[in-house]
Amino acid sequence: MNPQLEDCIVIGAGLAGLAAAKTLQSAGLGVLLLDKGRRVGGRMASRHFEGAHFDYGAQFFTARDPEFRRLIDGFLGTALATPWFDRDGETRYCSPVGMNALPRYLAEGLRIHCGVTVASVRRDGNLWRILAADGTEYATEVLVVTTPVPQALALLELDEQARGELGGIEYHRCLAILAVLAGDSAIPAPGFLRLTEQPLQTLADNRQKGLEGEATGVTILATPSFSLLHWDTPQEEVAELLLAAAAPWLGSPVTHWRYHRWRYSQPVQTFETRYYAVEGGPPLVLAGDAFGGPRVEGAFLSGVAAATWLLER
Numbered sequence: 001m002n003p004q005l006e007d008c009i010v011i012g013a014g015l016a017g018l019a020a021a022k023t024l025q026s027a028g029l030g031v032l033l034l035d036k037g038r039r040v041g042g043r044m045a046s047r048h049f050e051g052a053h054f055d056y057g058a059q060f061f062t063a064r065d066p067e068f069r070r071l072i073d074g075f076l077g078t079a080l081a082t083p084w085f086d087r088d089g090e091t092r093y094c095s096p097v098g099m100n101a102l103p104r105y106l107a108e109g110l111r112i113h114c115g116v117t118v119a120s121v122r123r124d125g126n127l128w129r130i131l132a133a134d135g136t137e138y139a140t141e142v143l144v145v146t147t148p149v150p151q152a153l154a155l156l157e158l159d160e161q162a163r164g165e166l167g168g169i170e171y172h173r174c175l176a177i178l179a180v181l182a183g184d185s186a187i188p189a190p191g192f193l194r195l196t197e198q199p200l201q202t203l204a205d206n207r208q209k210g211l212e213g214e215a216t217g218v219t220i221l222a223t224p225s226f227s228l229l230h231w232d233t234p235q236e237e238v239a240e241l242l243l244a245a246a247a248p249w250l251g252s253p254v255t256h257w258r259y260h261r262w263r264y265s266q267p268v269q270t271f272e273t274r275y276y277a278v279e280g281g282p283p284l285v286l287a288g289d290a291f292g293g294p295r296v297e298g299a300f301l302s303g304v305a306a307a308t309w310l311l312e313r
């Protein structure tokens, strides 16, 4: 049976994909988002266990650009977002219910299929045919791909020029330990530390940040070089090293911990334009933080720019 033909499919329901989908849908297009995750948000990830709440991907976001600022003003109005702290004259925002609240807010009213891993994308005349890992097929006239670039390159049949232009985009890795404490942490207010010494990149006290729970949850993120070196080290060993390094700021015994590996944490370098349009076929555009800037705001702006290009062409 032929799959239903969609006006537009967006692969990836992180901030870039959601922003692109919202922009296209607002212009009257039918849009379907596909994401392999159990829920939307990608690297804006939150979870809770053993009574503690954690943000274990993006820790906060800035709102410099007027377009993103407008979205954030609306989001602040829902009480789902709050300023966390100011640094270098700029406010860092977070959400008292976890950073995943922003993508969920943006996802309202969008058609999204989560738990769908796209396995391949093939051109068929004026259409894109998408095959999911579970065998489901999709067809669309317009395709937006917002996965990290190496994952997009694995899905798409691109010519040598495009591969040459995109192939050099690399991402840092990041190992994360989520630690549940028996009492308060010793991380000073406002509960966030950016560290320069190995192996720690940042420490965040999620409770001071406003994520209420019975227990304090501290997110420990490792530096890119430690994460690369210890990518395949058993998680118990990684936890031992990171918890020992973080000990001066933990302040209370660790009762439980969990481990997460981000293979594509943040792009090492970003592309010179906010999106990448692939020539010579039905409309296809790549977006994400590798194009808009290595942060939440950059991903959003890239998604909007990609959608705007599609609407104006």
Ligand SMILES: Cc1cc2nc3c(=O)[nH]c(=O)nc-3n(C[C@H](O)[C@H](O)[C@H](O)COP(=O)(O)OP(=O)(O)OC[C@H]3O[C@@H](n4cnc5c(N)ncnc54)[C@H](O)[C@@H]3O)c2cc1C
Pocket: 011, 012, 013, 014, 015, 016, 017, 034, 035, 036, 037, 040, 041, 042, 043, 044, 056, 057, 058, 059, 060, 061, 062, 116, 117, 118, 119, 146, 147, 148, 151, 174, 176, 221, 262, 264, 265, 266, 287, 288, 289, 290, 293, 294, 295, 296, 297, 299
């Ligand atoms: C540990 C960490 C800390 C960070 N800290 C900050 C911070 O403090 N401030 C800040 O602004 N930014 C921070 N960032 C960066 C920020 O999270 C990202 O820049 C932003 O969320 C990227 O959004 P995106 O939409 O481009 O990509 P993603 O959020 O990665 O979305 C891509 C989506 O594609 C999906 N996908 C991938 N492959 C497939 C497939 N084959 N089929 C279907 N779906 C697929 C994924 O599931 C994912 O949901 C941090 C990131 C990490 C990992």
